[in-house]
Amino acid sequence: MREVYSLEERENIDLGNIVVSVEGSSCIVDDASKSRHNDAHRLHILRLLIANKKHSGYPASDITIVTLYQAQAARIRHSLFRIKQYGLLDKTSIPKVATTDSMQGKESKVILYDRVISSANNLYDMGFTVDEHRATVGLTRMTEAMVNLLPESVGTGQEAVSPRGQYDYLEERINSKMPYPCEFRSWAQSKRIVLTVQCPSEEDIIPAPQEPMQIVMTSNI
Numbered sequence: 001m002r003e004v005y006s007l008e009e010r011e012n013i014d015l016g017n018i019v020v021s022v023e024g025s026s027c028i029v030d031d032a033s034k035s036r037h038n039d040a041h042r043l044h045i046l047r048l049l050i051a052n053k054k055h056s057g058y059p060a061s062d063i064t065i066v067t068l069y070q071a072q073a074a075r076i077r078h079s080l081f082r083i084k085q086y087g088l089l090d091k092t093s094i095p096k097v098a099t100t101d102s103m104q105g106k107e108s109k110v111i112l113y114d115r116v117i118s119s120a121n122n123l124y125d126m127g128f129t130v131d132e133h134r135a136t137v138g139l140t141r142m143t144e145a146m147v148n149l150l151p152e153s154v155g156t157g158q159e160a161v162s163p164r165g166q167y168d169y170l171e172e173r174i175n176s177k178m179p180y181p182c183e184f185r186s187w188a189q190s191k192r193i194v195l196t197v198q199c200p201s202e203e204d205i206i207p208a209p210q211e212p213m214q215i216v217m218t219s220n221i
Contacts, residue, residue: 019188021152024199027118035071040199063095064108111142114149120157129181155185
């Protein structure tokens with residue numbers, strides 16, 4: 001992990017719980033399913049897994065990739081299949097990919113927690129991530145180490161700077177609390193556990209001609 005994140009000058013950082021902001025992160029909403037994906041996060045996860053294998057880190061059985069969206073889970077699984085075909089990971093190096101909902105009651109030594117979102121200018125930008133129950137599930141599944149993928153922009157968006165809140169049917173404000181992703185990002189910044197990294201390209205991960213990824217989604221999440 002120190003190699004991937006160039007941590008030579010940050011010896012005191014707690015690698016058991018870090019927040020990673022991937023530059024160029026962009027959340028895309030699928031037109032048909034309305035599910036979401038973020039290719040910058042997907043590629044960073046692949047980079048982490050390849051580095052983990054190279055340095056004989058955690059066995060895949062101890063790692064779980066957790067995301068809130070089926071579209072992201074599907075794209076990650078597809079990418080893992082491809083890099084296995086290219087010999088960058090073997091069968092024993094492929095971790096489980098799960099959604100937050102499917103992880104209830106389960107644990108893993110290492111959690112790579114991908115919230116998928118890339119902005120916080122309004123509640124729509126943040127989708128399921130504002131659900132505090134799902135957030136609690138995602139943040140409490142690890143027993144040893146966790147990497148949270150959550151962009152810097154979530155901590156600087158409109159909902160972080162000036163939360164608009166929620167209103168009841170009488171249009172009275174019932175919640176002025178900062179949305180959970182923004183609050184978590186602010187907390188992480190105060191604890192100095194935030195790292196900013198460049199997004200690897202597809203060619204950086206798999207040095208071969210790429211075809212557009214086409215995955216048919218049937219789920220509405």
